[in-house]
Every structure is written in C-alpha cells, then in structure tokens.
Amino acid sequence: xxxxxxxxxxxxxxxxxxxxxxxxxxxxxxxxxxxxxxxxxxxxxxxxxxxxxxxxxxxxxxxxxxxxxxxxxxxxxxxxxxxxxxxxxxxxxxxxxxxxxxxxxxxxxxxxxxxxxxxxxxxxxxxxxxxxxxxxxxxxxxxxxxxxxxxxxxxxxxxxxxxxxxxxxxxxxxxxxxxxxxxxxxxxxxxxxxxxxxxxxxxxxxxxxxxxxxxxxxxxxxxxxxxxxxxxxxxxxxxxxxxxxxxxxxxxxxxxxxxxxxxxxxxxxxxxxxxxxxxxxxxxxxxxxxxxxxxxxxxxxxxxxxxxxxxxxxxx
Numbered sequence: 001x002x003x004x005x006x007x008x009x010x011x012x013x014x015x016x017x018x019x020x021x022x023x024x025x026x027x028x029x030x031x032x033x034x035x036x037x038x039x040x041x042x043x044x045x046x047x048x049x050x051x052x053x054x055x056x057x058x059x060x061x062x063x064x065x066x067x068x069x070x071x072x073x074x075x076x077x078x079x080x081x082x083x084x085x086x087x088x089x090x091x092x093x094x095x096x097x098x099x100x101x102x103x104x105x106x107x108x109x110x111x112x113x114x115x116x117x118x119x120x121x122x123x124x125x126x127x128x129x130x131x132x133x134x135x136x137x138x139x140x141x142x143x144x145x146x147x148x149x150x151x152x153x154x155x156x157x158x159x160x161x162x163x164x165x166x167x168x169x170x171x172x173x174x175x176x177x178x179x180x181x182x183x184x185x186x187x188x189x190x191x192x193x194x195x196x197x198x199x200x201x202x203x204x205x206x207x208x209x210x211x212x213x214x215x216x217x218x219x220x221x222x223x224x225x226x227x228x229x230x231x232x233x234x235x236x237x238x239x240x241x242x243x244x245x246x247x248x249x250x251x252x253x254x255x256x257x258x259x260x261x262x263x264x265x266x267x268x269x270x271x272x273x274x275x276x277x278x279x280x281x282x283x284x285x286x287x288x289x290x291x292x293x294x295x296x297x298x299x300x301x302x303x304x305x306x307x308x309x310x311x312x313x314x315x316x
Contacts, residue, residue: 008068008069008070008071009024009068009069010069010095011024011069011098011142012095017098017142018141018142021065021098021100021142024065024068025061025064025065026285028044028064028068029285029288029289029292030285031044032044032045032277032280032288033280033283033284033285033288036277036278036279036280036281036283037277037278037281041277042275042277045257045275045277046260046273046275047067047071048060048063048064048067048292049257049260049261049264049275049295050071050264051063051064051066051067051071051073052261052295052296052299053260053261053262053263053264053265053299054073054074054264054265055073055076056261056262056265056296056299056300056303057300058099058296059100059293059296060289060292060293060295060296061100062099062100063296064292065097065098065099065100066097066099069095069097069098070097070147072147072149073097073147073149074147074148074149075147075148075156076097076099076145076146076147076148077145077146077148078143078144078145078146079144079146082146082148082151082153086151086153086154086156087153087154088148088151088152088153088154088156089151089152089153090146090150090151091150091151091152094146094150094151096144096145096146097144097145097146097147098142098143098144098145099142099143099145100140100141100142100143101140101141101142101143102137102139102140103137103138103139103140103141104135104136104137104138105135105136105138106130106131106133106134106135107133107134107135107136107137107138108123108125108130108133109125109127109128109133109134110123110125111123111125112136112138113138114138114139115130115133117138118130167222167223167225167226167266167268168222170222170223170226170266170268170306171222171225171226171229173306173309174226174229174230174233174306175187175229176309177233177302177305177306177309178214178233180305180309181233181236181237181301181302181305182211182212182236182237183202183211183212183213183214183232183233183236184211184212184213184214185213185214185215185216185229186213186214186215186216187215187216187218187225188215188216188217188218189218190217190218190219193217195215195217198217199216199217199219199224199228200214200215200216200217200228200229200231200232201214201215201232202214202215202232202235202236202239203215204240210240212235212236212240214229214232214233214236215232216228216229216232223263223268223269226263226266226268227259227263227268227270228259230258230259230262230263230302231255231256231258231259232255233258233302234254234255234258234259234298234299234302235251235255237298237301237302238251238254238255238258238294238298239251239254239255249279250279250280250283250291252279253275253277253279253280253291254291254294254295254298256273256275257275257295257299258295258298258299258302259273260273260275261295261296261299262299262302262303262306265299265303266303266306
C-alpha cells in the first residue's frame with residue numbers, strides 16, 4: 001500500500017477532480033482489500049482511525065480524503081469560514097484539501113432531482129411548481145477546505161469542552177448512555193466475573209428479549225473500562241444479528257475500531273490497540289466500504305450520546 005505519511009494526493013485538476021476523488025477512495029480500499037494480511041495495511045487503517053477520531057462528524061469518505069491529502073489535519077474549514085468567523089487567513093501557496101459537501105436545494109418530490117436535472121429527466125411530476133418544492137439532499141460536490149495549520153491570524157478561541165479526558169467522568173456517562181443506545185449495562189466485580197480472560201461481553205437474555213446486556217469487568221483503570229464499554233456497545237449496535245462465527249471474527253475489528261475512535265476523541269490513550277485486518281482477507285471493496293461506514297457511523301452515535309449526557313451533567 002502507499003504510505004500516506006510519505007506522500008499525499010492532490011486534486012488540483014478541476015475538470016477531473018470529481019472522478020479522481022471517487023477513484024482515489026476506491027483505490028485505497030482496493031489496496032486495503034489486497035493487503036489485509038500485511039502489517040502496513042493495519043498501519044494505514046489505524047491512520048484513518050486517527051483522522052476519524054478527530055473528525056467524527058465527517059463521513060468515512062471525507063475522512064479518507066483528508067487522510068490521503070493532509071493526514072496531520074486537526075481542524076478544517078473553508079476559506080471564507082476561516083476569514084469571516086475566525087479572522088484567520090489561508091497562507092499563500094497552501095494547497096486545498098478537497099472533500100465532499102452536500103448539495104441542498106429544491107427537490108422534485110417524485111424523482112428527487114434538483115429543478116435543472118428534473119427538466120432533463122423523464123419525470124412527469126407537475127403537481128407543484130419547483131418554487132413550491134421542499135429542499136433536500138440532491139448530491140455532493142467537491143469543496144475546498146484548509147487545516148488550521150495552513151492559516152494565520154487571530155488565535156482560535158478556547159473551545160469549551162467537557163472533561164472527556166477524565167475517564168472517571170466518562171464511565172458514568174457511558175453507563176447513563178446505555179438506555180439511549182438500547183442496552184442494559186452492568187459493571188461486575190472481579191471476584192464475581194464469570195467470563196474468563198474477557199474484560200467485557202455483549203449477550204442477549206433470550207430470543208424474546210432482544211435488548212443486549214453488556215457486562216464489563218470492574219477494574220481500577222477506568223480508561224480501560226471505558227474503552228471496554230465502548231467496544232461492547234459497538235457490538236450491541238452493529239452485531240445483534242450475527243450468528244456466523246467467521247463474520248463475528250471480522251466484526252471484532254469493527255468493534256475495536258469504534259472503541260479506538262471514541263476513546264481517542266474522549267482524550268484516552270488507545271495507542272495500545274492492535275488491528276489485525278487479516279480477518280478481512282477475501283473481502284471485496286464494496287464490503288470494506290460498508291464496514292468503514294458502519295465504524296464511522298457507530299462511533300459518531302456513541303460520541304453524540306455521551307457528549308449530550310456529559311453536557312447535561314455539567315448543567316446540573
């Protein structure tokens with residue numbers, strides 16, 4: 001695989017930019033598919049997870065694009081956003097980072113195209129004029145953003161963040177998030193633990209009660225406990241319908257990846273995580289793309305729930 005830290009891609013050719021952005025993502029995933037049993041593939045995957053942890057609100061396609069162009073990025077925004085909202089200016093000669101931005105415009109209720117594309121289509125909808133149509137997502141377009149390191153000007157304001165780096169606060173937040181995530185959670189004393197070397201499990205009471213029960217082994221290392229809870233929550237959200245043991249092994253990577261992203265976002269050191277992508281050997285690119293999307297979306301869901309709860313706790 002191409003090591004992104006040694007070289008980066010760019011999309012400076014305007015006419016070919018859209019196609020090149022698509023093909024570059026596909027090529028990266030093709031490489032991952034071809035080299036899942038290589039150490040370097042796991043390193044590439046972990047680099048993407050690092051970027052995803054910093055940009056958890058972004059789709060996996062956009063975080064892949066950021067990684068491939070500017071893997072050390074920490075905060076990105078458009079040229080005008082930096083100038084108008086932060087009084088910072090993109091330095092001369094800096095190369096844009098291209099990502100996909102949604103196109104929101106009037107949308108035909110039937111064919112779901114914008115007015116211009118609707119006119120070119122075979123859609124015969126005419127109950128309402130385009131001026132009366134509601135707005136919706138009609139597609140995506142390449143959009144240039146820049147990392148804060150590419151700008152200069154006023155210092156960024158200190159962001160008011162919850163104590164996400166304090167695992168003593170994170171564990172209660174994760175426990176309180178259980179209801180919103182749809183699980184029952186139990187922290188079990190070490191002397192009562194019945195699951196051997198495992199530090200956490202996700203089980204179901206019976207076939208009628210489909211709400212999973214997450215159990216985690218109590219320990220003094222609350223950061224490790226938090227990562228275990230996140231890992232098991234990911235299983236609960238992603239893998240309730242999996243009975244095939246081969247697929248279960250493949251999805252273990254997904255759960256560990258979600259725990260890595262959320263843990264890093266919350267300020268925990270998850271550098272000890274190891275990703276053995278050989279479990280994905282034989283996967284086709286579409287399947288890998290689907291797995292990356294599940295990882296990204298699940299991490300985002302857990303982050304949003306715990307963020308909301310820690311915010312409520314601070315307000316009381």
